[in-house]
Amino acid sequence: MTPRSLSATVAVGSVVGVVPAIGVTTLLSTALAARFRLNIAATVLVSYLVQPLQLLLAIPFIRLGISFFGLGELRLTLDEMQLMFQEDWLEAISKLWMANLAGIAAWAVISVPSGAGLYFILLPLLQRVLPKAEPAGAEAATLEL
Numbered sequence: 001m002t003p004r005s006l007s008a009t010v011a012v013g014s015v016v017g018v019v020p021a022i023g024v025t026t027l028l029s030t031a032l033a034a035r036f037r038l039n040i041a042a043t044v045l046v047s048y049l050v051q052p053l054q055l056l057l058a059i060p061f062i063r064l065g066i067s068f069f070g071l072g073e074l075r076l077t078l079d080e081m082q083l084m085f086q087e088d089w090l091e092a093i094s095k096l097w098m099a100n101l102a103g104i105a106a107w108a109v110i111s112v113p114s115g116a117g118l119y120f121i122l123l124p125l126l127q128r129v130l131p132k133a134e135p136a137g138a139e140a141a142t143l144e145l
Helices: 003-017 025-035 040-049 051-069 078-087 089-129 136-144
Strands: none
Touching: 003 025, 003 040, 003 051, 003 089, 025 040, 040 051, 051 089, 078 089
C-alpha cells in the first residue's frame, strides 16, 4: 500500500469506527472503502480496532447533537433512563431514538473535518516510515547487471 492509500484507509476506518450507532460500522466502512477504492479488509480492521472509542464517545456525540439541534435536556444516567422507561416506555424510546439520531448527525458533521485532519497528520508520518516504491523497470535492470 502506498502512504496515501494507507493514510486514507486508517482515516476512514477510524472515523467510521466511532459512529454512535452500534452495528453499522462494518457496512459503512465496507461501502466507503469500496467507493474510494481503499483496502476493504484494512478499513474494516481499523474500524474494529477503534470501536472501544465508539462506546466512550457515544454519550458526548449524543450530548453534542442535542445541543446542535436544541432538543432540550435529556438525562442519560442509568437511574434516570430506568425511571423514564418505568413512567412511559414509548416516550422513553422516542426520546432516546431522537437523541441517538442527533448523536449520529453530530458525528456526521464532525467526521469529515476530523477524517481529513487525521489523513493529513498520518500522510507525512507514513511517507517517512514506509519503504519507497521502486519503478517497475528498476528491478529488472538490477537483475541484468
